[in-house]
Amino acid sequence: MSQPSTADRPVPGSDRPPESGSRRGPAGFRLPWAFIVLVALLVAGRFLLAPHLTHPALRTWATVFVAVCVQALPFLVLGVALSAAITAFVPASFWTLALPRRTSAAVPVAGLAGTVLPGCECASVPVASGLMARGVAPPAALAFLLASPAINPVVLVATAVAFPDDPSMVVARFAASLAVAVLAGWIWTRFGRAAWLPVPRRTAGTHAGRGSVFVDAMRHDLLHAGGFLVVGALAAATLNVVIPRDWLTAVAGVPVVSVLVLAFLAVLLSICSEADAFVAASFTAFSPTAKLAFLVVGPMVDLKLIALQAGTFGRAFTARFAPLTLVLAIGVSFVAGWALP
Amino acid sequence: MSRQAQGAVLLILGATVLSGSAFSTTYLNYVRPGFRPLLVAAGAVLVLLGLLSVVTDVLDRPGAADHRGTRVAWLLAVPAFVIVLIAPPALGAFAARRDDGPPAPVRAEGYRALAGGEVTELTLGEFIGRAYARTGPSLAGRKVRLVGFAVRAGDGGGWYLTRMRIGCCAADALALEVVVQGAAAPPEDAWVAVTGTWVAWQDGVPDNYVVPALAATAVTAVGRPAEPYE
Numbered sequence: 001m002s003q004p005s006t007a008d009r010p011v012p013g014s015d016r017p018p019e020s021g022s023r024r025g026p027a028g029f030r031l032p033w034a035f036i037v038l039v040a041l042l043v044a045g046r047f048l049l050a051p052h053l054t055h056p057a058l059r060t061w062a063t064v065f066v067a068v069c070v071q072a073l074p075f076l077v078l079g080v081a082l083s084a085a086i087t088a089f090v091p092a093s094f095w096t097l098a099l100p101r102r103t104s105a106a107v108p109v110a111g112l113a114g115t116v117l118p119g120c121e122c123a124s125v126p127v128a129s130g131l132m133a134r135g136v137a138p139p140a141a142l143a144f145l146l147a148s149p150a151i152n153p154v155v156l157v158a159t160a161v162a163f164p165d166d167p168s169m170v171v172a173r174f175a176a177s178l179a180v181a182v183l184a185g186w187i188w189t190r191f192g193r194a195a196w197l198p199v200p201r202r203t204a205g206t207h208a209g210r211g212s213v214f215v216d217a218m219r220h221d222l223l224h225a226g227g228f229l230v231v232g233a234l235a236a237a238t239l240n241v242v243i244p245r246d247w248l249t250a251v252a253g254v255p256v257v258s259v260l261v262l263a264f265l266a267v268l269l270s271i272c273s274e275a276d277a278f279v280a281a282s283f284t285a286f287s288p289t290a291k292l293a294f295l296v297v298g299p300m301v302d303l304k305l306i307a308l309q310a311g312t313f314g315r316a317f318t319a320r321f322a323p324l325t326l327v328l329a330i331g332v333s334f335v336a337g338w339a340l341p
Numbered sequence: 342m343s344r345q346a347q348g349a350v351l352l353i354l355g356a357t358v359l360s361g362s363a364f365s366t367t368y369l370n371y372v373r374p375g376f377r378p379l380l381v382a383a384g385a386v387l388v389l390l391g392l393l394s395v396v397t398d399v400l401d402r403p404g405a406a407d408h409r410g411t412r413v414a415w416l417l418a419v420p421a422f423v424i425v426l427i428a429p430p431a432l433g434a435f436a437a438r439r440d441d442g443p444p445a446p447v448r449a450e451g452y453r454a455l456a457g458g459e460v461t462e463l464t465l466g467e468f469i470g471r472a473y474a475r476t477g478p479s480l481a482g483r484k485v486r487l488v489g490f491a492v493r494a495g496d497g498g499g500w501y502l503t504r505m506r507i508g509c510c511a512a513d514a515l516a517l518e519v520v521v522q523g524a525a526a527p528p529e530d531a532w533v534a535v536t537g538t539w540v541a542w543q544d545g546v547p548d549n550y551v552v553p554a555l556a557a558t559a560v561t562a563v564g565r566p567a568e569p570y571e
Contacts, residue, residue: 032395035349038418042353045426053427060436062429067371067511069420073358074379077386158508219390223347226354227413230420240512244439271513278508282515311413 057241065237068304071272072122072229079123080225083130084218088210092135103137107185110140111178114148121149121273121299122229125308126221138197143185146325149273149299150177159295162277168340169292173277176296176336180328187324197317228311232304236270239303243268252285259337262290263330266298273299289337296336297329342414348394350417355387357421369568370431372510431569433530434492437503437516454478455485460536462486465504465517466571472539472553475546480539487519487555488534488563491527500526502535502555506571517571524557534563 053059099106117124128145132138149155151174163169243265251261262283271279276298280291301322310318362368362380372380423429452471455461455478463471463485471480489504501518505511522540527533540554 032345032349032399034343034346035352035395038349038353042422042425045422050426050428056433056435059427059429060432062423062427063370063432063436064512066420066423066429070358070361070368070371070380071376071510071512074376074383077383081386162508215390215393219347219351219394222387222390223342223350223414223417227416230416231413234419236512241439269512272509274509276513279513279515 061237061241064240065233068233068236068270069230072233072304073226075123075272076126076225076229077222079126080218080221082117082123083126083221084214086127086130086134087217088214090134095131095134095136099136099140103139103189104186106137106140107143107189108182110136111143111147111181111185114144114146114178114181115151115153117148117152121302121305122225122308124148125305125312126225129221129312130217132197137189139185139189139192142188142321143181145181146184146300147178147181150174150181150296155273155277155299158274159277162281166288169288169295172292172336172340173295176292176329176332177299179336180296180300180325180332183328183332184321184325187328188321195316196320197313224311225308228307229304231311232270232302232307235303235307236268239268248283249285252283252290255287258286259290259293259334260330262286262294263297263326263333266294267302267326269298270302270304271298287337288340289333292337292340293330293333296333297326300329301326342412343398344394345398347414348391348396348398350391350414351387352391352395353421354417355384355389355391357424358384359388361424366567367428369570370429370511373507373570374568431565432505432511432514433490434503436514437490437492437501437505437518452477455480455483457483460484460486462488464571465489465502465519466506468519468539468555469517469553472542473546481541482538484536484538484558485555486534486536488532488566489517489519490530490532492518493526493529494520498526501552502533504571505569511570514570518552520552520554521560522554522556524560527560527562532563532565534561535559536561 099109114124117127124145127148128141131141131144156170156174159173160167160170248261248265251257262280266276269279276295280294283291283294306318306322309321313321358380362377362384368377368380452467452474461483465487468480468485468487474480487502489502492501492503494500500521502521503519504517505514506517507514521535521537523537524535535555535557536559537555537557540556
């Protein structure tokens, strides 16, 4: 360490501007200190700590935590890449042509457009953020954000497979999810304030080419959204291991409470929207309305998503938008539940 | 957070994901087999982005680096540390015991007939599905072989042969269980193959879920399968 006082160590909080010239070595070359320290910590931990980290509860928690992260990562990368591509390569004028000019008309169009993004909710957050940065009206981008994880073909096929004897569940999920997305968009159009939702800023230098804009936008979004994804995964894995499923069967028969319990369970478990239908189908003691609420709430509001949204759009936004979506999703599930057998 | 620190975090995470998916099969402990190409692609993108950041920083070329609100990005190193330090195994008896409800719905119709004389290997899901089939060929009297891990029942010396089923990742895992009769319990979490015949229902297929039972003739230890989930 020739320059110990100026080396860039991976200490949370060391966000000094990187262009402070004093850190530069004589030949303009500096060692990747953060990488070296991280690898050293990994190797030391592997030899010193790993032999003690073997309790079954800890390992089960670790498996669920890693599973949530690993499963979400490809979709996050896909969403971030799409979002960066929207920023770098799609001109802003495209969106003014593609969407109706009136926001109230753009909301349902954007909600229906959610059918074209195959994937789960982790992909839709960065894409919605990219759309806003490109001038799409926030309510329309929000309708897309809510609708796409629930109504895309991959998720609908998974739902049909999980409920082989009950095709009406697929129809109800599609209709209820789209309705919640459009209603939330309209309500945000009417009552939302610009101060709650600062339009995501793009840190692209004017001198940079398109490729460089793409890489910078992608790295920024990936680090930022990824960090919050880990927060959500930590919470979801903990609750997944702590809540015993026996508690659920006790309330399965109670009409309204059972619906609320499955709705809140969807929030806590943070299961990927491509797999939640299989879990919903396993709640055999619950009414179809309660299962539908699980399917409608899960892709729109869960711990992982709340963390992701807070990281992407800010806390002021999430503190208002998540409760609004949750209430709408539960309400629409009750209404749609009457149509189910 | 400097650009080279950002690159280091991406590089570490990407390398961990790649080593677990492209160069080994540990990813099967967490997600379904079909996920492999997605994980390899995501890992490669992370490694490339990380290398790009670290290299441009080492060469000290000027570039846009934002140092506002990215402290949370340090958390991306947490999954890498958990994978390296804890090396989480596939879900086992601890997870199965927590999940005592009925299993995921199993297909209960449309099975083809099983051969009369020889032993047929079935998944636990198919065995349970056949046990609950109200129509179609019967499971009664057929010799079957099931592979799973052992979970001791809370009461007495009984035990379950168990396999977890996942739809997407281990967070949505559900336990498929079969009661094994006529054989001493192996150690908890030990992988075994059980050969035997189904214990038919006393009064037809029950309306509420009852764990099906297998009368064992042989229990042999087997290695942990590459795909731990069904």
